[in-house]
Amino acid sequence: MTKPPRRSRLWFDNPDDPGMTALYLERYLNYGLTREELQSGKPIIGIAQTGSDLSPCNRGHIELAKRVREGIRAAGGICFEFPVHPIQETGRRPTAALDRNLAYLGLVEILHGYPLDGVVLTTGCDKTTPALIMAAATVDLPAIVLSAGPMLDGWHEGRLAGSGTMIWESRLRLAAGEIDYTQFMDAAAASAPSVGYCNTMGTASTMNSLAEALGMSLPGNASIPAPYRERAQMAYATGTRIVAMVDEDLRPSKILTRAAIENAIMVNSAIGGSTNAQPHITAIARHAGVEIEPMDWQRVGYDVPLLVNMQPAGKYLSEAFHRAGGVPVVMKELLAHGRLNGEALTVSGRTAAENVAGAAAPDGDVIWPFAAPLKEKAGFIVLKGNLFDTAIMKTSVISEEFFERYLNQPGKRWVLEGRAVVFEGSEDYHHRIEDPALGIDEDSILVIRNAGPVGWPGSAEVVNMQPPAELIRRGVKALPCIGDGRQSGTSASASILNASPEAAVGGGLGLVKTGDLLRIDLNTGTADAVVDAEEWEARRKASHRASRPARPRGRRSTAPPSASSPRAAAWSLP
Ligand code: FES
Ligand code: MG
Numbered sequence: 001m002t003k004p005p006r007r008s009r010l011w012f013d014n015p016d017d018p019g020m021t022a023l024y025l026e027r028y029l030n031y032g033l034t035r036e037e038l039q040s041g042k043p044i045i046g047i048a049q050t051g052s053d054l055s056p057c058n059r060g061h062i063e064l065a066k067r068v069r070e071g072i073r074a075a076g077g078i079c080f081e082f083p084v085h086p087i088q089e090t091g092r093r094p095t096a097a098l099d100r101n102l103a104y105l106g107l108v109e110i111l112h113g114y115p116l117d118g119v120v121l122t123t124g125c126d127k128t129t130p131a132l133i134m135a136a137a138t139v140d141l142p143a144i145v146l147s148a149g150p151m152l153d154g155w156h157e158g159r160l161a162g163s164g165t166m167i168w169e170s171r172l173r174l175a176a177g178e179i180d181y182t183q184f185m186d187a188a189a190a191s192a193p194s195v196g197y198c199n200t201m202g203t204a205s206t207m208n209s210l211a212e213a214l215g216m217s218l219p220g221n222a223s224i225p226a227p228y229r230e231r232a233q234m235a236y237a238t239g240t241r242i243v244a245m246v247d248e249d250l251r252p253s254k255i256l257t258r259a260a261i262e263n264a265i266m267v268n269s270a271i272g273g274s275t276n277a278q279p280h281i282t283a284i285a286r287h288a289g290v291e292i293e294p295m296d297w298q299r300v301g302y303d304v305p306l307l308v309n310m311q312p313a314g315k316y317l318s319e320a321f322h323r324a325g326g327v328p329v330v331m332k333e334l335l336a337h338g339r340l341n342g343e344a345l346t347v348s349g350r351t352a353a354e355n356v357a358g359a360a361a362p363d364g365d366v367i368w369p370f371a372a373p374l375k376e377k378a379g380f381i382v383l384k385g386n387l388f389d390t391a392i393m394k395t396s397v398i399s400e401e402f403f404e405r406y407l408n409q410p411g412k413r414w415v416l417e418g419r420a421v422v423f424e425g426s427e428d429y430h431h432r433i434e435d436p437a438l439g440i441d442e443d444s445i446l447v448i449r450n451a452g453p454v455g456w457p458g459s460a461e462v463v464n465m466q467p468p469a470e471l472i473r474r475g476v477k478a479l480p481c482i483g484d485g486r487q488s489g490t491s492a493s494a495s496i497l498n499a500s501p502e503a504a505v506g507g508g509l510g511l512v513k514t515g516d517l518l519r520i521d522l523n524t525g526t527a528d529a530v531v532d533a534e535e536w537e538a539r540r541k542a543s544h545r546a547s548r549p550a551r552p553r554g555r556r557s558t559a560p561p562s563a564s565s566p567r568a569a570a571w572s573l574p
Contacts, residue, residue: 004249007141008044011115024115037078043117043246045072045239047081048107048135050128051148054086057125057197057204060148060226064235068120068146071239077118077246079239082110089126089203097458100127100134100280107135116141118246120238121216124148124197126489129207130280133216137252137287142245144347145217146238147208149226150318151196156187162311163198164490166191168464172477175469196226199318201310203489206273207280212327213267214284215255215346219355223326225319241347248349256288259341262300263331263352265292266339269304269379270330272313272396274489278380278498279459294390294500298382298525304339305373306396309366312492313396314374316366324366328359337370383496383520385528386536387482387508391499393522398494402478405442407522414522416480418445420529422514425450426462426485434468438514442476445518449509451485452502460485464493480520482527484509496520496527511539 011024025038038044047068051061065081072079085103089096111119121132123145136143154161170187173179179187197204208222218237224230261281268277278297285292307330310316334340335353342353362369378396398407406416421444423429429448432438440446446465453459463483467476481495484502503510508529512518517530529536 001248003247006041006043006117008115008117009041013039013041033078043077043243044115045077045079045242045246046111046114046116046119047079048084048110048119048121048132049081050084050086050103050122050124050132052083052086054091055088055125055128056091056195057088058122058128058148060195060231061122061124061146064146064148064232065122067232067235068239071236071241072120072243073239074236075240075243077239077243080114080116082114084122084128084132087125087127087131095456095458095460096127097453097456097460100131100283103128103131104134104138107132108138111135111139111141118142118144118242120242121145122148123208123211124204126203126207126276127280129204129211130284133211133214133252133256133284134287136216137256137284140251140253142242142249142251143216144238144242144245145208145211145221146235147211147217147221147224149196149224149228149231150205151192151199152194152225152227153199153317153319154191154193156190160311160315160317161187161191162200162317162490163191164202164488165200165311165492168491171466172472175466176472194225194227198490199225200312200490201272201274201308201321202312203274203276203280205310205318205321206268206271206277206489209271209327210264210268210273210277210281213264213331214260215263215344215352216252218348219328219346219359220326223318223322225322228322244349245347250345250347250349252288255345255347256284256290257344258290259344261285261288261290261292262296263341263344265297265301265379266304266334267327267330269301269396270306270334271308271327272306272310272378275380275392275394275497276486276489278392279486294392295382297380297392301379302381302395303377304334304379305370306375306378307333307362307368307370307373309368309374312490313378320366324363325360328356329362329367332356332359333362333367333370339370381522381525383522383525383527385508385526386531387512387518387527387529388484388499389501389507391482391496391527393494393496395494397492399478399492402494406480416445416520416522418443418480418518420445420447420512420514420516420518422447422449422512423465425455426460429462429465433465434470436470440468440471440479442471442479445480445482447509447512447518448481448483448485449503449512451483452499452504455484455502455504461488463487463495463497464491482509482518482520506543510543511536513539
């Protein structure tokens, strides 16, 4: 095999331009690298470092990078580690929503503008994974994903305490007066027992599992808990592998094909993955030049069964998933039942089918067999109607209680009807949800709008709205929710979300009024406000796009932004 020319030679060893070579070279010698090394033809491998004190979910990468370096050196490469714009999903105010694209843009410029032949993408917290893969796809430099790994399983009062899920549960208990402030804080802390990212199948574990399903990481990478020895061993293997990938010219364009994108969609159903997978995988596909439509999520993914028994769709956390064999077991099971494109090429240099050939059989408890799954048809349903052109509903988290109460009424299977109670974003929701004048009862459907990519801006995880405390005390722990925002991947809410077009750009959600009857029919995939067509048209005419928020400009003040709405943030215009 002929090795491709080294890209880094343009900087460090360009015979046509000694002047620029000298300029590029000298500064990289000033911490001890030698000219011999940099001109030896060894590939220069970047480590895109997402770990920092600001991003605890990815902080383990600071240590792991040392093993990556050893792997790179052992395989004959030279390593340049550099920082990526930090993203902390839970700590970033007002929202980390825009940071995926910010980190993406920054990384594109780094990969494009510096002497790198390949790159190790250190992923973890929700948006770090798509941001880094999108950048690698854009620049099309050999790239391999190394996950930080999930936290160990949390335990609280003798029960598993999962990231996010514990917070949602404890908030309900706090609202119902069952626990106090201190008990609430203790429960939250118990769900985060070690370094690593969320230990539930939230957006982080989902996106790292899907990076593996896409073929962008070595098999088995996603599920190894952050503190396990295998994590550092995986770091070493990843470092050695990227050097070979450079020689093989194995680029994202050969891996991120339509087959790989479909594999991610199918694996997402089988793992009970996050609804955030939809915008992230769509963005990765677009940057790789693969066109996917919202309906592809239903067409490719809906009838794939739920195999992984992990919170929020099931009961276990990441340590159990890892012990059961992780993503390779799931992929092998899907492949055996014709629900995986086995020929898709991966960073290992082998196909997806070859990667998982030696994987274990499902244990039947943490990972269930395809033939007898936790739930049949567990993918997303894609809905349309006068409320929006597309929105998704994650079926794997529909609880028995919710199913019985709303979807399986006699003569009305899979039809959900109720009166809309409309909120203009999450601040409005928080201000008014306890207002008895709204008359919220078990026949209400909570609607939130102006929470999408333009309206928020960036799209916020706010659609999983908690019912008023009075209702919770009466045992109604969830109401149907609809919105043009997103929701946390750790939420078990069967919301209808990611509605597009969003209200802020003229979508139908902007025309709904509190009191309107809404009808969601999952048999036909429709979602409509049952409002007379003339009246609906009149509302459309009357609505003007002035509701579209002005883009904030200028310097920010040092006052902390609001946690709930960027539009309430303090901006100081020049
Ligand atoms: Fe970072 Fe969940 S908040 S992984
Ligand atoms: Mg999130």
